[in-house]
Amino acid sequence: QKEVEQDPGPLSVPEGAIVSLNCTYSNSAFQYFMWYRQYSRKGPELLMYTYSSGNKEDGRFTAQVDKSSKYISLFIRDSQPSDSATYLCAILHTNAGKSTFGDGTTLTVKP
Amino acid sequence: ETGVTQSPTHLIKTRGQQVTLRCSSQSGHNTVSWYQQALGQGPQFIFQYYREEENGRGNFPPRFSGLQFPNYSSELNVNALELDDSALYLCASSSGTSGKTQYFGPGTRLLVL
Secondary structure, three states: OOOEEOOOOEEEEOOOOOOEEEEEOOOOOEEEEEEEOOOOOOOOEEEEEEEEEEEEEEEOEEEEEEOOOEEEEEEEOOOOOHHEEEEEEEEEEEOOOOEEOOOOEEEEOOO | OOEEEEEOOOOOOOOOEEEEEEOOOOOOOOOEEEEOOOOOEEEEEEEEEOOOOEEEEOOOOEEEEEEOOOOOOOOEEEOOOHHEEEEEEEEEEOOOOOOOOEOOOOEEEEEOO
């Protein structure tokens, strides 16, 4: 079993839709929870990170963490065609400086 | 301020050969981490270098090795290439070793035939 499991997708939504991207993890020692966006033929770009249970909002993006269920989510409001990319969740052992990534969910937002 | 750069962008090698990939870290960053991303998968941590010393390693064999230079740029070396080494190799730089805010380069796409 992988340490981080991500809903595989792909997802295709119309412009303006609310998108929900989800991951589960198995190791309680994980301390930080990150979301990256990766466009085709590019490196991942950090969107946001959080370390506590609850919600963290940044513009149209909201990261949600439920440590009791070991479940993390990223919500995108008012999705745009420019949001079309692969979204990667990653979970960090700060003591090791090592991020463990999910396999990504590919999102397409259709105009 | 320049971002993370990697060279070359693409590379084709044959099985058994050796390869060296290069990464220039973002200005002010002293830590470089290397990841392997196979097609359709998330990046997998290879190792991290901090101030020229290896500071953590993932589940990769010793034929994957690295260096970090005094200017904090870094190299990833892979010996005795195998077909399964075909992947996108990413480096990420950060200030400090926690890994919370690391910035990725565009990657080097390696194809082993």
